[in-house]
Amino acid sequence: MIEAESGYIGEAESSCYVGSAMSDVEIIRVSSSNIIARGRRYGRYWLLKGLREELQGSTLMRRRLMKEFEIHSRLLNPAVAQAVALEEIEGLGLCIVEEWIEGKTLAELIREDALSKPDRRRLMREIIKVTAYLHGKGVVHRDLKPSNIMVREAGGEAVLIDFGLADTDDYAEIKQPAGTEGFISPEQRLSGGAETSDDVYSLGVIMLELCREYGSIARKCIGSVERRPKDAGSLLKALDNHDRKPKKIAVSVISLFITTLVLFAAIHLKTLSEASEFSEKQVANITEENNNNARLVAELSDSLNIVSDRMKKAEKELQSIEEYNQSVENAFKEGQRQIDNTLDRYDRYVFSRFTPEDHEDYAKAWSRMNDELFQIADSFSKSTQTSGLTPNDREKVRLDMVQYYTVKLPKYQEKWTKRIFPTYHQNS
Numbered sequence: 001m002i003e004a005e006s007g008y009i010g011e012a013e014s015s016c017y018v019g020s021a022m023s024d025v026e027i028i029r030v031s032s033s034n035i036i037a038r039g040r041r042y043g044r045y046w047l048l049k050g051l052r053e054e055l056q057g058s059t060l061m062r063r064r065l066m067k068e069f070e071i072h073s074r075l076l077n078p079a080v081a082q083a084v085a086l087e088e089i090e091g092l093g094l095c096i097v098e099e100w101i102e103g104k105t106l107a108e109l110i111r112e113d114a115l116s117k118p119d120r121r122r123l124m125r126e127i128i129k130v131t132a133y134l135h136g137k138g139v140v141h142r143d144l145k146p147s148n149i150m151v152r153e154a155g156g157e158a159v160l161i162d163f164g165l166a167d168t169d170d171y172a173e174i175k176q177p178a179g180t181e182g183f184i185s186p187e188q189r190l191s192g193g194a195e196t197s198d199d200v201y202s203l204g205v206i207m208l209e210l211c212r213e214y215g216s217i218a219r220k221c222i223g224s225v226e227r228r229p230k231d232a233g234s235l236l237k238a239l240d241n242h243d244r245k246p247k248k249i250a251v252s253v254i255s256l257f258i259t260t261l262v263l264f265a266a267i268h269l270k271t272l273s274e275a276s277e278f279s280e281k282q283v284a285n286i287t288e289e290n291n292n293n294a295r296l297v298a299e300l301s302d303s304l305n306i307v308s309d310r311m312k313k314a315e316k317e318l319q320s321i322e323e324y325n326q327s328v329e330n331a332f333k334e335g336q337r338q339i340d341n342t343l344d345r346y347d348r349y350v351f352s353r354f355t356p357e358d359h360e361d362y363a364k365a366w367s368r369m370n371d372e373l374f375q376i377a378d379s380f381s382k383s384t385q386t387s388g389l390t391p392n393d394r395e396k397v398r399l400d401m402v403q404y405y406t407v408k409l410p411k412y413q414e415k416w417t418k419r420i421f422p423t424y425h426q427n428s
Contacts, residue, residue: 020041020042021041021090022039022040022041022046022048022089022090022097023039023040023041024038024039024040025037025038025039025048025089025090025091025092026038026039030052032052033051033052033055033061034049034050034051034052034164035048035049035050035051035052035092036048036049037049037050037089037092037095038100039089044100045100046084046097046098046099046100047081047097047098047099047100047101048089048092048095048096048097048098049065049068049095049096049098049164050065050089050092050093050094050095050096051065051093051094053093056093056094060174062094063173063174064164064174065086065094065096066086067171067173067174068096068163068164068166069083069086069096071139071163071166071167071168072096072098072163072166073086074137074139075133075134075137075139075163076406076409076410076413077130077133077406078157078159078370078374078402078406079126079129079130079133079157079158079159079160079402080130080133080134080159080160081098081099081101081150081159081160081161082098082099083096083097083098083099083163084097084098084099085097098161101150101152101159101161102152102153102154103150103151103152103153103154103159104150104151104153105146105147105148105149105150105151106123106146106147106149106150106151106158106206106210107145107146107147107149109151110146110209110210115210118391118392119156120210120211121211121213122392122395123151123156123158123210124206124207124210124211124214124239125236125239125399126157126158126399127144127149127158127160127203127206128203128232128235128236128239129232129236129399129403130158130160131144131160131199131203131232132231132232132233132235132236133403133406134160134199134232135196135199135231135232135233136233138168138169138170139166139167139168139194140166140167140168140194140195140196140198140199141160141163141165141166141199141202142165142166142167142178142179142184142188142194142198142199143162143164143165143166143178143179143180143183143202144160144183144199144202144203144206145180145182145183145202145205145206146206146209146210148160148161148162149161149206155378165178165179167193167194168194169194175192175193175194176192177189177190177191177192178192179198179202182205183201183202183205183206184198184201184202185197185198185201185202187201187225188201196230196231196232197225197228197229197230197231199231199232200221200228200229200230200231200232200234200235201221201222201228203221203232203235204217204218204219204220204221204222204228205218205221205222207221208222214239214242216242217235217238217239217242220238221235324388324389327388327389328389328393328396328397330385331385331386331389331393331397332397332400334380334385335377335380335381335397335398335400335401335404336400336401336404338376338380338401339373339376339377339401339404339405339408340408342369342372342373342376342405343373343405343408343409343412346365346369346412347412347415347416350365350369351365351412351416351419351420352419354416354419354420355420356420356421356422358420359420359421362416362420366413373402373405374402376401377398377401377402377405378398380397380398380401381394381395381397381398381401382394
């Protein structure tokens with residue numbers, strides 16, 4: 001007997017093939033030098049950034065586009081739109097192929113007044129944190145503004161886009177001043193270059209528009225360079241210190257209250273002592289004075305009981321604060337442990353088995369791993385292990401996990417890339 005061959009019924013092979021060509025290309029916007037379009041490939045949308053037709057033959061403009069891609073493509077962070085290729089697209093010419101972000105720009109959401117106060121504070125922190133990531137990589141964006149910040153429709157996270165004016169010290173060309181009126185620093189306007197303080201100035205302008213409660217910090221950002229935080233990491237620490245002040249004030253108020261009650265009790269004790277001495281000298285009025293002393297003792301006893309109750313309550317509150325802080329610390333450690341386990345699992349059982357012939361599988365595994373890491377951070381922040389934390393602290397745990405694996409990924413990536421692409425060199 002010959003066993004029948006299994007397979008799908010009613011579908012020709014040609015009708016199932018998904019090609020690599022970019023299709024459904026539509027132009028979205030045309031600027032003074034660029035064309036922004038959208039195309040479909042592999043069943044998903046991509047953003048395409050190319051040059052206007054009359055500029056496609058310009059060596060300088062093509063070099064600017066290549067510089068933008070070289071800087072943008074080295075950034076691997078969920079809060080940065082991913083640049084995946086620089087290629088010729090039919091009808092558009094040389095284009096940067098970038099991740100398509102479903103959502104609205106921060107400028108649109110501000111105009112629509114669609115953001116709550118907590119959302120504004122969260123987004124401001126996310127923007128500063130991803131800028132700190134850029135500064136840690138030696139990259140200065142130079143065009144930070146609400147219209148260059150997307151907010152994902154699913155999840156509401158901030159994502160940086162448009163690295164057309166980005167710069168690093170790695171390049172000695174195209175160093176003229178760049179930016180957008182209203183967001184560019186006075187120093188950048190005069191000298192150009194790539195200074196992290198220029199991005200801090202732009203962040204200060206955004207902060208004044210998005211989070212008025214950070215007004216004092218924002219004014220330092222747009223002040224003189226000497227008073228301005230040197231980079232986004234320093235600015236993030238300034239925000240942390242600002243947000244911790246209410247807790248410090250609450251502890252100080254409790255301590256002052258307890259001190260006042262103790263002082264009040266001491267005053268009453270002194271009054272009682274003086275009254276007792278006076279009663280001994282005034283034998284004729286001993287009965288009346290004894291009644292007065294009894295009344296004072298009762299008042300003092302009540303006051304001491306109040307002081308005792310307040311002190312016990314304060315001790316319980318301080319203990320609760322310590323336990324809560326320990327819960328936050330445990331959540332951070334557990335989140336980082338889960339990220340380490342996931343990276344180790346991919347390292348041992350996925351990427352260690354790839355050979356140079358598996359580069360396509362490597363790219364898919366890399367994308368799958370990034371999605372899994374992001375989902376781990378998101379689900380962990382909503383799990384029972386963080387259920388006792390405030391929404392803000394759960395969000396901090398999630399963002400810490402994202403930042404943690406973002407920092408650790410390059411080390412693994414270097415190791416895996418050398419294995420899959422033997423000719424790869426980190427500085428190339």
